[in-house]
Amino acid sequence: xxxxxxxxxxxxxxxxxxxxxxxxxxxxxxxxxxxxxxxxxxxxxxxxxxxxxxxxxxxxxxxxxxxxxxxxxxxxxxxxxxxxxxxxxxxxxxxxxxxxxxxxxxxxxxxxxxxxxxxxxxxxxxxxxxxxxxxxxxxxxxxxxxxxxxxxxxxxxxxxxxxxxxxxxxxxxxxxxxxxxxxxxxxxxxxxxxxxxxxxxxxxxxxxxxxxxxxxxxxxxxxxxxxxxxxxxxxxxxxxxxxxxxxxxxxxxxxxxxxxxxxxxxxxxxxxxxxxxxxxxxxxxxxxxxxxxxxxxxxxxxxxxxxxxxxxxxxxxxxxxxxxxxxxxxxxxxxxxxxxxxxxxxxxxxxxxxxxxxxxxxxxxxxxxxxxxxxxxxxxxxxxxxxxxxxxxxxxxxxxxxxxxxxxxxxxxxxxxxxxxxxxxxxxxxxxxxxxxxxxxxxxxxxxxxxxxxxxxxxxxxxxxxxxxxxxxxxxxxxxxxxxxxxxxxxxxxxxxxxxxxxxxxxxxxxxxxxxxxxxxxxxxxxxxxxxxxxxxxxxxxxxxxxxxxxxxxxxxxxxxxxxxxxxxxxxxxxxxxxxxxxxxxxxxxxxxxxxxxxxxxxxxxxxxxxxxxxxxxxxxxxxxxxxxxxx
Amino acid sequence: xxxxxxxxxxxxxxxxxxxxxxxxxxxxxxxxxxxxxxxxxxxxxxxxxxxxxxxxxxxxxxxxxxxxxxxxxxxxxxxxxxxxxxxxxxxxxxxxxxxxxxxxxxxxxxxxxxxxxxxxxxxxxxxxxxxxxxxxxxxxxxxxxxxxxxxxxxxxxxxxxxxxxxxxxxxxxxxxxxxxxxxxxxxxxxxxxxxxxxxxxxxxxxxxxxxxxxxxxxxxxxxxxxxxxxxxxxxxxxxxxxxxxxxxxxxxxxxxxxxxxxxxxxxxxxxxxxxxxxxxxxxxxxxxxxxxxxxxxxxxxxxxxxxxxxxxxxxx
Numbered sequence: 001x002x003x004x005x006x007x008x009x010x011x012x013x014x015x016x017x018x019x020x021x022x023x024x025x026x027x028x029x030x031x032x033x034x035x036x037x038x039x040x041x042x043x044x045x046x047x048x049x050x051x052x053x054x055x056x057x058x059x060x061x062x063x064x065x066x067x068x069x070x071x072x073x074x075x076x077x078x079x080x081x082x083x084x085x086x087x088x089x090x091x092x093x094x095x096x097x098x099x100x101x102x103x104x105x106x107x108x109x110x111x112x113x114x115x116x117x118x119x120x121x122x123x124x125x126x127x128x129x130x131x132x133x134x135x136x137x138x139x140x141x142x143x144x145x146x147x148x149x150x151x152x153x154x155x156x157x158x159x160x161x162x163x164x165x166x167x168x169x170x171x172x173x174x175x176x177x178x179x180x181x182x183x184x185x186x187x188x189x190x191x192x193x194x195x196x197x198x199x200x201x202x203x204x205x206x207x208x209x210x211x212x213x214x215x216x217x218x219x220x221x222x223x224x225x226x227x228x229x230x231x232x233x234x235x236x237x238x239x240x241x242x243x244x245x246x247x248x249x250x251x252x253x254x255x256x257x258x259x260x261x262x263x264x265x266x267x268x269x270x271x272x273x274x275x276x277x278x279x280x281x282x283x284x285x286x287x288x289x290x291x292x293x294x295x296x297x298x299x300x301x302x303x304x305x306x307x308x309x310x311x312x313x314x315x316x317x318x319x320x321x322x323x324x325x326x327x328x329x330x331x332x333x334x335x336x337x338x339x340x341x342x343x344x345x346x347x348x349x350x351x352x353x354x355x356x357x358x359x360x361x362x363x364x365x366x367x368x369x370x371x372x373x374x375x376x377x378x379x380x381x382x383x384x385x386x387x388x389x390x391x392x393x394x395x396x397x398x399x400x401x402x403x404x405x406x407x408x409x410x411x412x413x414x415x416x417x418x419x420x421x422x423x424x425x426x427x428x429x430x431x432x433x434x435x436x437x438x439x440x441x442x443x444x445x446x447x448x449x450x451x452x453x454x455x456x457x458x459x460x461x462x463x464x465x466x467x468x469x470x471x472x473x474x475x476x477x478x479x480x481x482x483x484x485x486x487x488x489x490x491x492x493x494x495x496x497x498x499x500x501x502x503x504x505x506x507x508x509x510x511x512x513x514x515x516x517x518x519x520x521x522x523x524x525x526x527x528x529x530x531x532x533x534x535x536x537x538x539x540x541x542x543x544x545x546x547x548x549x550x551x552x553x554x555x556x557x558x559x560x561x562x563x564x565x566x567x568x569x570x571x572x573x574x575x576x577x578x579x580x581x582x583x584x585x586x587x588x589x590x591x592x593x594x595x596x597x598x599x600x601x602x603x604x605x606x607x608x609x610x611x612x613x614x615x616x617x618x619x620x621x622x623x624x625x626x627x628x629x630x631x632x
Numbered sequence: 633x634x635x636x637x638x639x640x641x642x643x644x645x646x647x648x649x650x651x652x653x654x655x656x657x658x659x660x661x662x663x664x665x666x667x668x669x670x671x672x673x674x675x676x677x678x679x680x681x682x683x684x685x686x687x688x689x690x691x692x693x694x695x696x697x698x699x700x701x702x703x704x705x706x707x708x709x710x711x712x713x714x715x716x717x718x719x720x721x722x723x724x725x726x727x728x729x730x731x732x733x734x735x736x737x738x739x740x741x742x743x744x745x746x747x748x749x750x751x752x753x754x755x756x757x758x759x760x761x762x763x764x765x766x767x768x769x770x771x772x773x774x775x776x777x778x779x780x781x782x783x784x785x786x787x788x789x790x791x792x793x794x795x796x797x798x799x800x801x802x803x804x805x806x807x808x809x810x811x812x813x814x815x816x817x818x819x820x821x822x823x824x825x826x827x828x829x830x831x832x833x834x835x836x837x838x839x840x841x842x843x844x845x846x847x848x849x850x851x852x853x854x855x856x857x858x859x860x861x862x863x864x865x866x867x868x869x870x871x872x873x874x875x876x877x878x879x880x881x882x883x884x885x886x887x888x889x890x891x892x893x894x895x896x897x898x899x900x901x902x903x904x905x906x907x908x909x910x911x912x913x914x915x916x917x918x919x920x921x922x923x924x925x926x927x928x929x930x931x932x933x934x935x936x937x938x939x940x941x942x943x944x945x946x947x948x
Binding site: 131139141430431432433434435436437438440441444445448449451452453455456457459460463464467499500503504506507509510511513514517518521524525543546547550551552553554555556557558559560561562564565566567568569570573574577612613614615 | 634635637684686735750751752753754755756757758760761764765768769771772773775776779780783784787820821823824827828830831832834835836838839842846866867869870873874876877878879880881882883884885887888889890892893896900
């Protein structure tokens, strides 16, 4: 009765093998590496970059363990930190000709030392949380109200243009909070304006109210459009943050959305919080200036003369010099949006800019006076300007909607729009949570966590082996398998291990032993009641199972509730806790039974089992004699 | 080895009233301290800044406090953390000063006093986050309570569900009472620990209920009280051994886990100790008073067709 069919053993062996395979990478430690990633939204890291890195390393006579393209970065692993530093210099020299304007980030990183065949199986070590590796964590709250206000402002400008285009006379358009009020004189105009709004502005809902002899149309952003505005604002802020954080040269920054209006930024290994915060909070500025078209300026552009007085020289993205006037026409503040698009007639890719009311007015005047001249849009970041684009003004542009077209691929249009938007945050942000963990504390935390788990396990194992003899050994092995499977699953999921996670692991093991105690006590009880050893084992496991299931489900309910409502450290705890409960059911019941079956199952005439002394009350008149020996 | 050599069932339920009176007094005391003293909540809940700095030699707490206060902060808490060289500084949220400025300002001032000081950790939490955590914590607690009652009602009977949750919520309140009485810091990890304890001690009650159900089925002549006594007595050995093992793990965390896991382990320890007590004495007694009967359990079992049911074969 205590035999497993072959397929059950097969499951056990496979589970064990997978467990070992995926736990393995965690033991290899980390090796120094150099990571190359893109510093600009417009620069892609691809196989070409991979080749250049390989060439650079070959040129410097360095032999990396491997160079590979992983996601959007190239990584080269080295045996010593010394080679790592040399390689960083070599790669930097090869990829970044101008140190003031890097297109790539070359950062030092640590990658798993596990052999390539493990990596090929996607067996990677667990990702260590900030509390274990040191670094900074920020949580930023995006001011969505401001984003909506900004959107309403830009819509007000659009409405003004649209009404003018259709020759609908109004007596004032004003933004009131997040709504737009349009005043019209008579019923016919009201009707026309309402129709126009319904036609062209799908994201607005309009309510008309008579106001004395006039009518007031109150347009507000529809809820679904509001959601879209917020989503876009969040996305844009994340993009902007990405661009800024790239400067810090962090190997693996985490920038992700949390909830509807929050962004979490984690910078492992960064210690200089002041700089990090400075960079997060900075706003890049965008300036629109006129290009100086005089002969002197033309000469300066080609490098044949000095930059004329009152002008400045900036480079565009291709390294071409552009001489612009010092006078600033517009700044990024007046730019409410920049989106890639297509020209309705030529089907050429375009970049569409939206300016606010003030910007639109200035822009109209400037364009009227400067037809057929060039205008430069310059992005200032780190106090350094770069010409994003310098189109020729074809005609007077009113209404605040600007279309830049000509000689652009779709990709370029996308990139330009992104750069123009990246200049500013869609909505202001505020740091609402911040953690800094020094690297020494991180290392201490790992050590402490591991010590807790190891010593706790040793204490439990020692006790189980003494108290339950061979069955204690089985239980201990099962507990070991539990740890193995737990780590393997966490590694497979690429979960982030934190200190609370390690605590959960320790607790999971402390709770997992309960199942084995239940089983062992049941077997003893059956023996005490006079069952034969084989029957006692079978009954012990079967009877205990119902109890184990019930108790684990209740613990799991608590774990799931923590997972659902917890944040940050509580979540890390809950994930490990829940997985630990599941693995413990497998190892404590299924696996330990396998061991017992393997050991005892084939012996038909089993006289006794080594489960420690089974004490029986003296009054055994109604019990049969039991074959268990005492004090083995 | 066999620790527990119990010859006959111990009449636990005879003392149910006394035990429950003890429970009730402890509970009342816990509530009293929670109300009068309140919990010493960590910055995660209250908002504010915590800094942990390390000195190369034993730190002069008084001097550190003076330095920080001289920056114009009120209600600053400065205390040793772990060792005598580590100092924890807790600053309240201040209007007009961002978190960035706060921690740097303080560190700069401390550096001015002793250049050897290094920053181990800072933590800033805005006030809006704290409210959400309290909300999330309460929601989690509610879900745990509801989930467990429903599950136990489904597996056993509603009386058991209610009894188990009352007994174990009483544990939670007592843990909180300890934290209030000693003014230990109540942080997010402690909250996680408390909720984990809730799941864990219900576990304990379940084991006993399981035995009660089985005894009802096996010993048809015993009264409810005798059945409960028998169930508790026969699970006694398992109860003590399991909890001793879990406690060994928790103590290991307490001693080796460093200051970050200190209170977490403490909460678990109290939870485990009271968990045994309440599951054994309180939960079973409440179930008894709620009037569990043999029919409640045995009948429903037949319908489910439990393969372990010795009477299953009798059903046609």
